[in-house]
Amino acid sequence: MAQTRKDLRGRVLRKGESQRRSDERYVYTYTDPLGRRKYVYAQDLVTLREKEAQLMKDQMDGLDIYVAGKATVNFVFDRYMSLKNNLKPTTKSNYLYMYDRFIRDTLGKRNIAEIKYSDVVQFYNHLTKKQELKINTLETIHTLLHPTFQLAVRDDIIRKNPTDGVMAELKKNLGMKTGVRHALTIPQQRAFMEYIATHPIYFHWWPIFTIFLGTGCRIGEVLGLRWEDIDYEKRIISINHNLTYYPVGEDRASENHISTPKTEAGMRTIPMLDTVKDAFEMIWEEQKENGWTDAEIDGMTGFVFCNRYGNIMNAQSVNRAIKRISSAYNATEEIEAKKEHREPVLLPDFSAHSLRHTFCTRLCERETNLKIIQSIMGHKDIQTTMDIYAEATEEKKQETFEGKITMKEAQSLIDSYYEEGPVHLSDDERTEEADKVSSRIVEILSETAFSFSPNEYIAIHRKLFQGIYKHAGKIRDYNITKKEWVLDGATVMYGSASELRATLEYVFSQEKDFSYKGLSMDEIIHHLAVFISRLWQIHIFGEGNTRTTAVFFIKYLRTLGFSATNDIFAENAWYFRNALVRANYTNLQKGIHETTEYLEAFLRNLLLNEKNELHNRNLHISGLLNEEKVDIGDTKVDIKNEKVDSR
DSSP, X not given: OXXXXXXXXXXXXXXXXXXXXXTOOEEEEEEOTTSOEEEEEXXXXXXXXXXXXXXXXXXXHTTTTTTTTOOBHHHHHHHHHHHOTTOOHHHHHHHHHHHHHHTTTXXXXXXXXXXXXXXXXXXXXXXXXXSOOOHHHHHHHHHHHHHHHHHHHHTTSOSSOTTTTHHHHHHHHHTOOTTOOOOOOHHHHXXXXXXXXXXXXXXXXXXXXXXXXXXOOOHHHHHTOBGGGEETTTTEEEEOOEEEEEEETTTTEXXXXXXXXXXXXXXXXXXXXXXXXXXXXXXXXXXXXXXXXXXXXXTBOOBSXXXXXXXXXXXXXXXXXXXXXXXXXXXXXXXXXXXXXXXXOOOOSOOHHHHHHHHHHHHHHHOOOHHHHHHHHTOSSHHHIIIIITOOOXXXXXXXXXXXXXXXXXXXXXXXXXXTSSOOOOHHHHHHHHHHHHHHHHHHHHOOOOOOSHXXXXXXXXXXXXXXXXTTTOOOOSOOOOOOGGGTTOOOOOOOGGGHHHHHHHHHHHHHHOOOTXXXXXXXXXXXXXXXXXXXXXXXXXXXXHHHHHHHHHHHHHHTTOOOOSHHHHHTHHHHHHHHHHTTOOBGGGTXXXXXXXXXXXHHHHHHOOOOOOOGGGGOTTSSSOSSOOOOOSSOXXXXXXOOOOO
């Protein structure tokens, strides 16, 4: 017969109870789910048993169900969600939806202490192979499970997080890539929009898809737009809220709500393209004729987009429309391609969010200033811009940075541009600058008034940068240097601070006295390249010289009878600046001479609608990146050989 355990006073002790002889303290011993021994202490037996009773009560109430070794994944996840007080309602609702759909009735029912790494791998494989979940959906599931198990680790319920490293291993085995966003190619984009524009049934979708492709907005941002968010005069669109549609209440019925953007960077203004303006005007005229929507969501009214019943559109209806249109187009295109004995241009499976990536891809193909891209897209972190959204198609990546530098390298180049200048802007300030200046360029170019004078040049700088730079419209009183990628880190010799005004007036007087009479177009283009390169080289402002020069030059060209626009300058901004740099740099020791050949190629595209390839690699002084020079004629000329007026 087993001997009954007693305390020092002879009282019978229960299982797990004991009394230490050293200090006469009472101890209750139990084992946790991992087999680790735990202890509860008390000075007397009554207190010890009160603690035991409380421990048992906690176990029964589920407040310390861990101790009982019965904690399921569901239990820990629910506890984890109860601690996440900073989640937006939309995010929380989406998390609960994803968990309930894919986890709660499967892996969620299992005891969390029993789940191993291999169990998680097997579960993820099941989701990808049997349920055919895409990588992005699986990553969402992982963002729910990983912190759930991590909470159990921190609560000393399990030793290791069994989800650690699972996604990396799974991607490796399945050949998956993280964050790959598929944009439509230019032919696909053109085919999609042309099909809609000419289709008798789908034509009414043209305005909204034009706005998607012309703004890069998220679907909630587009659907939440109100007429008061659109400023035709300033040609800008204000993004300050999202339309969300998510389940609420006990019955989980979905409702429309208004929420703020995901980050502060999401609060932004976007320049309004001509096609986007046309789309808004089309919707306005249609609603003017058919009636305005009286829908009200969280106190907001005056929404731009509504269905034929006057109700606010939701994301599901837009994405369903994309699938219907794409399917109809592909069926038609396959037949037409077979008749014409060509390969069909087929549309992939894509969503409204793919149109955002398409916009960003097109933007990256035209724009090299990552801060402008970041601002327009509403990214919080420049890394997002570089690593995810600024991934152009393989062909266009070759054309944009010529396959020679990465996006990170490009950012360092842009940063180096500002490094040695006296004006240092924060990321937020540069973002604000990009937004404001882009809209002001549109405004200035729409004005017909113009005077060919130094004062006009200075006035344009003031209009562009008023309220952005303290020196807006002011001539610098200090000397500057700027590292240039195209010069392998060297700098152009800019105008001396003491002679800036005089130099500016001299360049203007020379151009005023010049006669274009009797010159060939080749000679005209060469002279214009010389003039604009000399004007830019003065660099009379602390910052903003290139943009000021471009706007002034466009307006000057119009006075000469050319129908110049800002499009080519916007599309080839970095090339234009690099061409100006090469037109003003000489290094005899290295055999490098200032040359206008690159500017002339640019101007021939601008003024003669030629299709010269404008590759930045061709401009690099090393020559290592230059595969083929741009052919602009039989003879190349440089500034030193400027043509003379033959009056």
